[in-house]
Amino acid sequence: MSGSMLKGWVDVFSLRExxxxxxxxxxxxxxxxxxxxxxxxxxxxSPRFRGEHALRRDEKGEERCVACKLCEIxxxxxxxxxxxxxxxxxxxxxxxxxxxxNAKCIFCGYCQEACPVDAIVMxxxxxxxxESRQDLIYNKxxxxxxxxxxxxxxxxxxxxxxPYR
Amino acid sequence: MTELxxxxxxxxxxxxxxxxxxxVWTLVWTLIKIVLxxxxxxxxxxxxxxxxRKVIGAMQVRLGPNRAGFFGVLQPFADAIKLFCKETLIPQxxxxxxxxxxxxxxxxxxxxxxxxxxFSPELILADVNVGILxxxxxxxxxxxxVLMSGWSSNSRYAFLGSMRxxxxxxxxxxxxxxxxxxxxxxxGSLSLKDVVESQRYMWNIVPLLPMFVIYFISVVAETNRSPxxxxxxxxxxxxxxFTDYSAMSFGLFFLGEYANMILVSFxxxxxxxxxxxxxxxxxxxxxxxxxxLLKAGFLMFVFLWIRATFPRYRYDQLMRLGWKVFLPFTLxxxxxxxxxxxxxxxx
Numbered sequence: 001m002s003g004s005m006l007k008g009w010v011d012v013f014s015l016r017e018x019x020x021x022x023x024x025x026x027x028x029x030x031x032x033x034x035x036x037x038x039x040x041x042x043x044x045x046s047p048r049f050r051g052e053h054a055l056r057r058d059e060k061g062e063e064r065c066v067a068c069k070l071c072e073i074x075x076x077x078x079x080x081x082x083x084x085x086x087x088x089x090x091x092x093x094x095x096x097x098x099x100x101x102n103a104k105c106i107f108c109g110y111c112q113e114a115c116p117v118d119a120i121v122m123x124x125x126x127x128x129x130x131e132s133r134q135d136l137i138y139n140k141x142x143x144x145x146x147x148x149x150x151x152x153x154x155x156x157x158x159x160x161x162x163p164y165r
Numbered sequence: 166m167t168e169l170x171x172x173x174x175x176x177x178x179x180x181x182x183x184x185x186x187x188x189v190w191t192l193v194w195t196l197i198k199i200v201l202x203x204x205x206x207x208x209x210x211x212x213x214x215x216x217x218r219k220v221i222g223a224m225q226v227r228l229g230p231n232r233a234g235f236f237g238v239l240q241p242f243a244d245a246i247k248l249f250c251k252e253t254l255i256p257q258x259x260x261x262x263x264x265x266x267x268x269x270x271x272x273x274x275x276x277x278x279x280x281x282x283x284f285s286p287e288l289i290l291a292d293v294n295v296g297i298l299x300x301x302x303x304x305x306x307x308x309x310x311v312l313m314s315g316w317s318s319n320s321r322y323a324f325l326g327s328m329r330x331x332x333x334x335x336x337x338x339x340x341x342x343x344x345x346x347x348x349x350x351x352x353g354s355l356s357l358k359d360v361v362e363s364q365r366y367m368w369n370i371v372p373l374l375p376m377f378v379i380y381f382i383s384v385v386a387e388t389n390r391s392p393x394x395x396x397x398x399x400x401x402x403x404x405x406x407f408t409d410y411s412a413m414s415f416g417l418f419f420l421g422e423y424a425n426m427i428l429v430s431f432x433x434x435x436x437x438x439x440x441x442x443x444x445x446x447x448x449x450x451x452x453x454x455x456x457x458l459l460k461a462g463f464l465m466f467v468f469l470w471i472r473a474t475f476p477r478y479r480y481d482q483l484m485r486l487g488w489k490v491f492l493p494f495t496l497x498x499x500x501x502x503x504x505x506x507x508x509x510x511x512x
Contacts, residue, residue, distance in 0.1 A: 025224045025474045035228040
């Protein structure tokens with residue numbers, strides 16, 4: 001019997017590899033666990049996190065959106081629908097309807113990238129839900145309210161990310 | 166205990182009269198003993214399920230259940246309430262009587278075997294002199310529950326699953342029985358109490374270490390635990406014989422499985438690890454029951470440890486291991502044990 005064959009037999013019958021595997025699991029048994037207990041504990045979010053949408057206002061409280069429809073065009077899921085306000089002038093363009101269908105949205109963030117006036121942004125909120133498809137269609141009021149609600153975080157995130165844009 | 170004994174004696178005698186009382190007394194006292202034995206076993210079973218989830222969780226660097234009560238202590242009750250509240254579905258064309266008998270037939274043998282398990286030299290429900298034979302006989306009954314459940318479900322998945330599981334359980338019963346024969350040869354008795362007492366100077370694991378390893382692997386397969394959990398195999402084989410079971414009839418299969426695991430851990434520590442005997446005579450101030458529980462607890466931990474470590478066997482590998490490795494090896498070791506006994510003059 002050759003030496004390697006003998007070694008193979010010893011390995012098999014001493015269950016060496018099984019013991020090695022069990023040593024690994026035993027080592028992990030004594031390691032501290034890495035569970036994040038979600039509602040109480042949270043993982044950190046990047047400033048670039050793409051959560052629920054919001055429509056920003058400027059310092060004077062005016063809507064920033066100028067109804068250029070770039071976001072509507074760039075949206076790969078065709079989730080955005082915009083209608084321009086007929087009273088718009090060359091100096092002051094406003095939207096009449098600004099709907100985002102969150103049932104269609106894929107949270108790619110292209111709308112935020114396309115926006116020339118930083119009006120549509122994706123906020124840090126990911127804990128939102130709806131009980132019907134209708135509730136998932138966000139109108140302009142809902143989007144503007146979202147900005148009011150998450151204003152501090154959204155502005156801080158935009159500032160943190162500004163040097164890289 | 167003695168007060169309770171006296172209390173029932175006196176009141177029963179007054180109630181039933183001297184003619185009927187002796188018979189009734191035997192019945193009542195036996196029932197009390199059964200309840201006193203089965204209740205701790207069932208509590209142990211329910212907490213073993215929690216321990217399993219905790220231990221495997223820790224080995225996977227996560228927490229395990231910790232929401233129901235402090236440290237998850239109420240989780241077994243939450244699981245039980247859930248199982249009781251669910252609807253028991255009966256498949257169309259199922260044989261109802263057999264369908265409901267099958268889960269009971271897997272749980273009852275698992276509880277029956279506890280009758281002969283000695284917890285200490287005094288604490289033993291039925292000190293029969295063929296305890297090992299009794300255990301082997303009753304453990305074979307478990308396979309009927311498996312076959313009946315698969316057949317009565319009237320489903321091809323459950324039927325094939327039950328065939329597969331029955332094959333596995335019968336195959337590994339052979340090697341499990343053979344690993345116990347050297348133990349019986351060394352102790353010269355079939356009584357579990359004598360087997361433990363014969364290990365006073367040297368635990369059976371010392372001369373019979375390979376038998377202990379094979380015993381343990383065999384009982385893992387016998388109780389359908391990972392890595393031999395082909396009867397369940399939730400990932401690839403459609404759950405096997407209990408595919409069509411739901412609610413508490415499904416839960417009974419699992420109670421039986423866990424009761425079996427605890428039982429074979431106790432048997433393993435009685436047969437190979439010296440039962441209630443301390444490892445060195447110096448430590449005999451600690452009661453024997455504590456030693457037995459520690460040893461059995463360690464074996465129960467190894468069950469979970471194995472489950473967290475190894476991937477599942479393939480069916481042909483399982484059969485090859487049982488018949489072509491364990492069977493010849495145990496037979497050879499029985500021969501060696503006999504030779505050793507002959508040469509060193511024990512017989």
